[in-house]
Amino acid sequence: MKKLSLILTLLAIGMALTYAQEKNYLVFEYMRVEKGNTLPYIEYKDFLEKLYQESNNQGDIKGWDFWSLKSGAEQEDFHYLTVTYYNDPVKMMEGLSLGKLISYGKEVYKDMDHKALHEKISEAHKSRDLAVRSYMEEIVAVGDNFRLQPGVLASFDLMKAVEGRFEEYETAEKEVFLPIHKKKIENDLMATWRLLRTALPFGSEARSTHMTINIYKDYLQFFNSMEYEDIEASQEERRAVEKGLQSRDQKWVYLATLEKVVR
Structure with a gap:
């Protein structure tokens, strides 16, 4: 039993180290x-x-x-x-x-x-x-199998979590908005999506606290994504989206084209 517990502990540590490395x-x-x-x-x-x-x-x-x-x-x-x-x-x-x-x-x-x-x-x-210059850490990513190459588009959305609602905002991104982005990716309306938070301490006057990165393979996919509306969403899901939007202030959105990529 002790041997099994030791093996499980080592596996847990190994998984934690693997996650940290990735x-x-x-x-x-x-x-x-x-x-x-x-x-x-x-x-x-x-x-x-x-x-x-x-x-x-x-x-x-x-x-x-x-x-x-x-x-x-x-x-x-x-x-x-x-x-x-x-x-x-x-x-x-x-x-x-x-x-x-x-x-x-x-x-x-x-x-x-x-x-x-x-x-x-x-x-x-x-x-x-x-x-x-901004230092960020990645919290969530979906669509990692997409290979970045010159010509793809990205929307860098800088967010500022409402003071006192930091955890609420991150929870909303993970539990409310992430499923929406996954559905877009599955329907060829987006290539990848990432959620990042600032990696350095910040105060109430910080320019932003988080960023989402939306990657599109071309302008057609980008504009189709902009017109997307989940008509199957329930009233409860729509209320959750509205509440999530209230937990942050979307400060700026930068639309960009990839010119060089090193991997």
Whole structure:
């Protein structure tokens, strides 16, 4: 009996460790690029993509996305968004230093020395204004079998849970809205959906506390999804949706197109 209990305990620990290893931590970096820097930044973007691919190959990151923003908060006026994926919060907070990027560059660009790589990476950073950086952890994801590729669309919805209703909001997303998104995916109206919360402490004046990411394979799927209405939903389910909406404030929505992806 004791042996069985030990085996069950070890299995539970193993499952917990596996879950911890699979959890995603994401860094969102919103960029502004002045008109005169657009072409240089596009060139540097291609240069940096290879560095992030090498970082992924070495296991320092889980992935990297480069998105072109089509719409968002007017006062923000961001042009691009990068998303870097990590498998633990420590790596996420440490990020990729200039020294690490140079070391990746030495593996990828054999004809460039340390000084040339330093200058190239510095120029890439100077060509854009890193306006906002957000650290997030993934809570729920559905549709992970969909493979991201350039051209897909995403809606990044920034939410702020109503003060005092934090847990109520997350419960609503998991128990009320998640089934709706699953149904959309099953009916080819959405590719993937994710719910994230901020990974850093925040106060009542925080810009946002959560984010949902809605991925669509093309504009046709996006617009069909926008017109979707679950006519089979019961009155009780509709009331649950309304209550869930009241537990958060949808601050901003950014529509974006994927241009580069590293996995």
